[in-house]
Structures are given as C-alpha cells and as structure tokens.
Amino acid sequence: MPDPLSPADDQAALYRSIAAGDHRHGELGTVAFAVSTDDVDAGAGDVYVALGLAKYLERLGWGVQLWPIDRWDTHVPDDVDVVVSMIESFVPGLLPRHTALVGWVRNWTDVWAELPYLDEFDAVWTSSTAARDRIAERYDGAVHLLPIGVDPELFSGDDQGSSPIDVVTTVNFWGAERLGTSALDELAEQRDVVWYGANQEHLVRSDRIDHRGHASFFDLPAVYAAARVVVDDVIPPARAYATHNSRLFEGLASGSLVVTNCAEGLEELGLGDLPTYHDGPSLVLAAADTDAALVERLRAVVLERHTYASRAASADADLRQAVARRRGLPGPDRGPFLIWAAHMRERLRQTEQERDVHLAGVHDINERLVASIADAQRNAAETAAARAEADVLRAERDRLAVRLDQVTRSRTYRLAERVAKAMHRR
Template sequence: MPDPRTTQDDQAALYRALAAGEHRSGGAGRGTVAFAVSTDDVEAGAGDVYVALGLAKYLARRGWGVLLWPTERWETPLPEDVTVVVSMIESFVPGLVPQHVGLVAWVRNWTDVWAEQPWLDEYDAVWTSSTAARDRIAERTERPVRVLPIGVDHELFTGERDGRDDVDVVTTVNFWGAERLGTAAIDVLAESRQVVWYGANREHLVRSGRIEHRGHASFFDLPAVYASARVVVDDVIPPARAYATHNSRLFEGLASGALVVTNCDEGLDELGLEGVPTYEDGPGLVAAVADHDPALVERLRAVVLDRHTYAARAEAADEDLRRAVTARAGRTGADRGAFLVWATTVRKQLRTAEHDRDVHFAGVHDINERLVAAVADAQRAAAETAEARAAVAALTAERDRLAVRLDEVTRSRTYRLAEQVARLAHRR
C-alpha cells in the first residue's frame, strides 16, 4: 500500500486500483474480503462503493485481500479465493455464497428493510450505523450485532485546498425526483447567504435563482469542495433519520475543516458530535449556519479524526471478519441451500424487471416530456400566428377604412371647391 503522505491523485488512483481487484491478495494470511456492492465503477456516484473502498483500503493494510463483487456478478459463483463477504446492499441474497465463506451484513441505511430479510440469520455478524439500528436488527436475529458506523478516509479528506475560491455555504445533496426536507430550507437560506449546490439532476431541480448550481461533483472532487467551504449543509433522508444513521457527508465535511449542519440531531451524541448544529426548517437552517464557532469546528474535526476514520473502522471490523472466517472453516457445500439459491435467482429476475420498468418509464417520461413540449410549441406558434393574423387583419381593415374615407372626401363638393380655389391661387 502507498505511503499515507500522497497526493489526492495518488489516492484516487489507489481507489481505482482497489475497485479493479489489484489488491485482492492479502499479505498476512487473512484471506480475501469481497464487498457485495451495486457497481465496481468508481465514477458511478454510488455511495456504497466509496464506503466499501474506504474500509477496504485500510483492511488491505491489515493484511486482508479485498475486492468488489458488483450486482451483475451476484448470480455467478463466488471467486474461490474469497473467505468472507460483506454485504453493502439490502437486496443482496447470499444463495451462491459457499458454506465455508463467512458472511457479514453492513446495515448502513434502510434498517427496516434489512430487519425483514428472511435470510438475516445466514450472516455471521451484522454491523449497524447506530444504536437504534442495532436494537432493531437484534430483535430479528441471534447473530452478533455491532455498532459500526460509516466513516471517512482521512488521507483523502485532509482539509487541504486546491486553490479554488472560498465558498460560504455548500451542499452536495443529489436530487432524485422527490422533494427533501433540506431543499426548501436551503431556498430560505439563499435569501441571506451565498449557497453553492453540487448535485446530480440539477436540470430538474427548480430552486431559487440565488443558488449557484454547479452540477454533479465527482467523489474525488469532494475533498476540495468541502475544504473550500465555510459551512456544509447535510440532508438526511427519513428512513435514515428514523434510526439516526448519518451520512458520509457529516464525517467528510468535518474532517475537511468545514462546519457541517444537519437535519438529524439523533445519534450525534453517541458519535461524540453533539455540538453539530441542526435544523428542521428554513429559519432553523439560517440560525444554525450563523452559529459558526472556529473552536467548535476544530473540536468536531478532532473527534472525527480520532474516532471515525476508516482506519479505526478497519481495526474494529478486523475482529469480526476473522471470527466469521474461523466459524465457517471446514463447512462444506457450494451454496446456502435450495431456498436461497432459488431466492437469488428470483431476486435477479426482479432486479431485471425493475431495471426494464425503469428504462420503460424513463422512455415514456421522455416521450411525454417531448410531446408536452411539442404541444406547447404548437400552441404558442398557433397563438403567435393567430395574433399576427389578427394584427394584419386590423391593419388591413384600418387601411380599407381610410381608403373609403379618402374616396368619400375626394368626391365631396367641399373638396372639389377647395381644389379649384387652390388651382386659381397657384396660377397667380
């Protein structure tokens, strides 16, 4: 593994190498950890991938081999060198994981969905992001459940600037079609503060004209974005707020030296971050952003760097991973039984159907948008044409009226008499 004192480009290259499987062989006989993730494309913007790679980077330093096992490979045999699988996605079904391979679930979000999985007891250990989530999962399984929140790669989010201009307030919340609690609050904040918004689908986000939208930012751009900001606004979705499972943005922004403001005050105390300002609406956000104490920012940053780095997470995870491998050693069987093999196949079919549905809906939506736009253009053109025709008709009518009046005037006795007088005057 490279020396920690590397550039941001070196860190990005390391992440790409980890995603490409270049560190799948460990150096201390620990075995290989496969992370079941949505994709192995580090440019796709999938949060589960960056969390997996953050932990994988520091597990590799502890002697583990690491690799990503993306969705499209879940229905294929697991690589033979894998000794333990960490599931990052609630839709993962472990039917094709051999009996001798350890299984760990990382419940980072969607706690209720995880709790209702009928195969939850297949996991040798479960990690959750909060005590509330741990208690919910523990109701559904006899397996060990540990609180292991997501964290931050402190070697990537260093707080070092790249020369870009200072930003007063920044948010990096993506827009996926549904209005979020923080969206309206940021509108209110923009009335009095400079707000820069990085996020996907900005073209569909109709917001205040005072907000500067800069579009999607790559994960590897975020360290500089946060380091340039005075305040970072976080927005935790309702399923996460229900169990106080906080976003990576909380840890990454604080590690970068910015003050993070969030709409979820639950769970901050158990993270040691009880000083983080919170909001529930626009006026609350305005007040929270105004409460900027440099000493508080430095204290919160110190807590994150001490307790919430992926180096610390890897140290805690190492024990569970080794225990899972040991517990499964010697077991036989190429899969987890007929039911889970069947469930794996059904889940693939459902996932394909969901994808096809989304593609179909996207196509229909696109056609509908173009149709609506075409109708609007036609109506506008028709209205413009009708207006132009009306103007021409009005002018024509006025011309004809004046022509008739002119004819009437020139034929009148008064006009003819005046014309004769004018001729006589001209002859003189």
C-alpha cells in the same frame, strides 16, 4: 503503503485500483464487498464506503475486492473468505458455505431487520445504537456497532480549491422533496449557497442558489475544504435510526463546519455540539455558528474516532472470527431456496430495468409530443410538418407503452415481484 500525504489524485488512483480487483489477495484472506456497482465514477455511496474500509483492511493484511450487483447472479469464487453485504437486496444464495457473510446496515434498517434470510449472516454491523437494537430484535447472532467513517488521507483539508465557498451542500435530488431543500431556500436569502448534486436540472429552487451539478467523489475533498459550512440532509429512514451520512465525517475532517437535520445519535459519536436544524430559520441560526474552536474540536473527534483506519481495526476482529466459524463447514452451497431466490432477484432486477427504460421512453416522447403540438399552434406555417412529427411520436409512444405493458404483465416479472414482496413481509 501509499504516502499519507498523497494528493487526492493519487488516492483516486488507489481507489480505482481496488475497484478493478488489483488488491484481492492478502495473507489473512479475501474480503469481497457486495455493492451496487464497481464503477467508481457512478456516484454510488455504498461503493465509496466499501472502498474506504477496504483500503485500510488491506493494510492489515486482507485482500479486498468489490462484488458488484451485475455479478450477484454468479457464484462467489471459492477463494473469497468473507462477503460484506453493503445492500439489503443482496441475496446470499450463491456463496459457498465456507464463505463467511457479514451485513453492514448503514441505512434502511427496517428492511434489513425483516430479511427472511437474516440468520444466514455470521455477523451484522450497524451504524448506530438504535439500529443495533432494532436488528437484535430479529437476529440472534453478533450485532456490533460500526458507523461509516472517513478516509483522512483523501479528506485532509489540505486542498482548498481555487475559490472559497460560504455554504455548500452535496445532496443529490432523486425526485422527492427533502427536509433540507426548502430550508436552503431560506438560507440563500442571507448567505451564498452552492449546491453540487445529481439531477439539479429538475430542482425548482431559489434563483439565489448556485447549482453546479454533479461533483465527482474525488472533487469533494476540495469542495469541503473550501467551504465554511456544509449542510447535510439525512433522509427520514436514516433519521429514524440516527444513521448518519458520510458527508458528516468528510466535511468535518476537511475543516468545515457541518450542520445536520438529525440531532439523534450525535452524542454517541462524540459530536453532540454539532449545530442542527429542522427548518429554514433554524438552518440560518445553525449555519451562523462558525466558531473556529468548535470546528477544530469536532474535527479532532472525527480524526481520532471516525477514520476508516479505526473502523478497519474494529472490523478486523469480526472478520477473523467469522472466517474461523465458517472454516470447514460441510456442503457446497447455501441450499436450494436461497440459490433460487438469488437467481430470481436478478431476473426481477433485469425486468425492472427494462420496464424503466420503456417508461422513460414513454415520458420522453410525451414531452416531445406536447412541445411539437405547441410549436404547431405557435407557427401555422409549420403546422403540417409538426403534425407529421407528432404522428410519428404518437406511434412510437404507443409502441413503447404496449411493450411496457407486456413487460409488467409477463410471468417472469409478476413471479419475481411476488417473491420480492413475500420476502420483505416475512
């Protein structure tokens, strides 16, 4: 067992070791987490949640490993006792019948509730009472409350970095305007705001905000520990069921005040005193409430109730029961429909990836084409060369556009897309 006071880089090494499969054997059996990737540096939130819980399940005697999306089209090994699905798109067709299946609904609650194979799960965990009630409407099995949490050995508040930060957010930008983005513009008029997050180059925000690009998950403990205030921004599908982000627990465990735009669900977490906002003026007020006693009280609640050690203790009983129920079940597989659906889901994913590659190529060439023509107009001496380059770009763009059309019109793509839509409608 690692020293509880290990520095962040030692914890990062442990996370990487779990992701690499070095801890997959345990006396209680093996738990595999179905996740988007096993690349710890990819910035995928489901991976860090899975690894956080896995780390503490191993201390209870479980072997743990990741089962990333690029392996979902292959059979789960027979020695895996439980698969915990972190993502609603995981189709459990390639699990042995004796392998238990648990779904962890951390977001996209309505999508989970409408899965046509929800009855294949031996248990479902949800991040809030509202999500639990929604799942229970469609699922007759055990639905237990298990919010995400925090690893206090990583987010300890000890590593405060090289310089203090007044206000920080670590929200990624995926192309859609979020509630918190415009509110941060207003806050930046009065406070120093630092923003870490993916795709910041595409954000059009206040010049007063200090955009620093993507931060590694293992850099976040120092970022949060150095900040007076951490601004959280819960997306609408999560706010609808009060399923809060890891940022809430990580920031508070690090000793910073967290303010969020989702007041629902805080009371049941014991965090009802947390400041909340819904627009710019309310964010300014919420961020001003940096009372040290309040911060310490909220931090104590997180460390007492919301660590992954606590989550693992709760999950352990469910995992044991799920394994016991599945043990000795006859039959080698989950049936022909789920097997077919699992393979079809992977074919759809690969076709969508090819479509996205070609679509990105078309967009990129269009941007370069516009720039080339603009250069030609600005500089008559280079017009001939610029026109020649534009002709090449047009030809390449048209080739990619044709290929994109072929991909989206292909029988494989259309069949897989219809299957996916039909499964979500059921």
